[in-house]
Amino acid sequence: MTVIGLGPGTAGLLPPMALHCLIQAQAVVGYDRYVDLVDPGLLQGKTLFSSPMKKEMERTQKAVQLALDGMNTVVVSSGDSGIYGMAGLVLEYLERWALVDRIDLQIIPGIPALCAAAALLGAPLMHDFACVSLSDLLTPLPTIMKRIWAAAEADFVLVLYNPKSRRRSSYLADVLDIVARQRGPQTPVGFVRNAFRQDQEVLATTLESCDPDRADMLTIVIVGNSASRLVSDKILTPRGYFEKYGV
Ligand code: SAH
Numbered sequence: 001m002t003v004i005g006l007g008p009g010t011a012g013l014l015p016p017m018a019l020h021c022l023i024q025a026q027a028v029v030g031y032d033r034y035v036d037l038v039d040p041g042l043l044q045g046k047t048l049f050s051s052p053m054k055k056e057m058e059r060t061q062k063a064v065q066l067a068l069d070g071m072n073t074v075v076v077s078s079g080d081s082g083i084y085g086m087a088g089l090v091l092e093y094l095e096r097w098a099l100v101d102r103i104d105l106q107i108i109p110g111i112p113a114l115c116a117a118a119a120l121l122g123a124p125l126m127h128d129f130a131c132v133s134l135s136d137l138l139t140p141l142p143t144i145m146k147r148i149w150a151a152a153e154a155d156f157v158l159v160l161y162n163p164k165s166r167r168r169s170s171y172l173a174d175v176l177d178i179v180a181r182q183r184g185p186q187t188p189v190g191f192v193r194n195a196f197r198q199d200q201e202v203l204a205t206t207l208e209s210c211d212p213d214r215a216d217m218l219t220i221v222i223v224g225n226s227a228s229r230l231v232s233d234k235i236l237t238p239r240g241y242f243e244k245y246g247v
Contacts, residue, residue, distance in 0.1 A: 005082075010197065028047070080111065134172060163212075189206065191203045
């Protein structure tokens, strides 16, 4: 059984190893929106099981059953499957049902949204960064906020996944406010929506000029550290080469 990441969504950023797994697969299991990103030609003649968000347990159970039935089964996540994806749930499921020795689990890395977004924004992740998901579906809000405070205080560049949903509309504004108080209102912030997909939107601006409401669940947000700066329409977090070596 193999868990793959589809990358941000365009075929060109699907790693060759993951593509090879899809070609070899007899069964493909995934969140319906992500399965829709796969070239239909690759899915033809295969057993397909796709379901909506919040049905991850059901998908995992189905994938394990298909693998136990002897099918070459591939579970798909977006980006990298080990970053807020299916890899952890599949491994936990195999552990829980004592199937680790019966099912050979392979996890193939993919290109996470944070890399795709960083590339579109310039070079915001050139120094230490912290990645926090603002989704409180599985993580209590106080834990999320504790991590935001710690990362803001330690001057990490911040990558924010799942920045917003209809149910929790104010978290992102609160987080950006915390960071602005630590680093100043001129701190660069980037919003990337649908990176490397149709309807891609990229905006590099500052905390004081940004509108948190432009983020939704298809957006990833990157906030610079205290040394980050805007270079035209890009964000640069300098690593310190010029300070050390001069021109
Ligand atoms: N496994 C994925 C993350 C899944 S969590 C990865 O490695 O990146 C889903 C969140 O990822 C979304 O709410 C959004 O914040 C972010 N995301 C995933 N794909 C994206 C894309 N193409 N453009 C912008 N954000 C994306």
